[in-house]
Amino acid sequence: MDTLSQLKSELEGEFQTTKKFIERFPEGKNDFAPHEKSMKMMPLATHLVEVFEWPNTILNTSELDFGKGDYKPTVLSTKEDLLKKLEEDYQAGKKALENSTEEDLNPSWTIKNDGHELASWSKYGAIRHALNQITHHRAQLGVYYRLNNIPLPGSYGPSADQQSF
Numbered sequence: 001m002d003t004l005s006q007l008k009s010e011l012e013g014e015f016q017t018t019k020k021f022i023e024r025f026p027e028g029k030n031d032f033a034p035h036e037k038s039m040k041m042m043p044l045a046t047h048l049v050e051v052f053e054w055p056n057t058i059l060n061t062s063e064l065d066f067g068k069g070d071y072k073p074t075v076l077s078t079k080e081d082l083l084k085k086l087e088e089d090y091q092a093g094k095k096a097l098e099n100s101t102e103e104d105l106n107p108s109w110t111i112k113n114d115g116h117e118l119a120s121w122s123k124y125g126a127i128r129h130a131l132n133q134i135t136h137h138r139a140q141l142g143v144y145y146r147l148n149n150i151p152l153p154g155s156y157g158p159s160a161d162q163q164s165f
Contacts, residue, residue, distance in 0.1 A: 003105060007055070007127055008097045014134045015052060015090045020153035021138055022049065022086055024145065025079040034147055041144050046076045046085070048137040053089035054130035056096035058109050058123050067114025097127075 022045065030042035039047070050073075057064065064070050076082055105124035110117055121129060135155075142152050151161035 003102055003124060004097055004100060007124075007131075008094060010131055011052070011055065011090070011093055011097065014131060014138075015086070017153070017155050018048065018052075018134060018138055019083070019086060021141055021145075022079065022082045024150055024153065025082055026145075026148060026150055027079070029144075029148060030077065032144060032148065034144060039140075041141070042076065043073070044137060044141055044144065045082055046074055048134065048141060049082055049086040050074055050089055051130055051133050051137065052086060053092045054133075055093040055127050058126045058130065059096045059100050059104055061109070062107065063110040063112055065112040065115065067112070067116075 025045055026041075030040065032041045033039060038044075074085060076085060105122060105127070107123055108120055109123045109126040110120040112118060119129075138155070142155075145152055152159040154162055
């Protein structure tokens with residue numbers, strides 16, 4: 001089985017779908033959150049687009065330790081910034097997959113916080129988790145859009161709003 005070609009195909013599909021969502025990002029709603037414990041809309045969208053780079057990080061490291069400052073969230077402020085970051089991070093993730101071998105998917109990859117293990121997978125499992133994170137955070141963004149009467153594009157088929165596009 002050619003796992004890498006399947007991962008590349010899935011990453012591309014998620015990129016195309018996510019791009020449609022980011023193209024609808026509303027002006028003036030960066031700080032919208034549906035609940036006090038929810039992320040604000042711009043940080044959520046920024047995190048979503050950053051996940052497209054994760055295959056690169058996963059394939060080129062053995063761990064990510066938040067407590068050591070290994071990860072610094074990107075701060076963006078406009079739809080144009082989001083679209084640019086999405087493209088850059090997608091290209092980085094895609095290139096990492098293109099430059100890898102099936103064997104590169106086998107070693108373990110771990111998320112830690114100050115040395116404490118939070119989760120560990122094979123690199124394949126970590127990339128699968130990243131792809132799941134894309135779906136999860138895009139669905140969250142879809143709820144934010146719905147609460148702001150922003151029509152949703154289809155993800156894995158038409159949305160209830162497709163007729164109005």
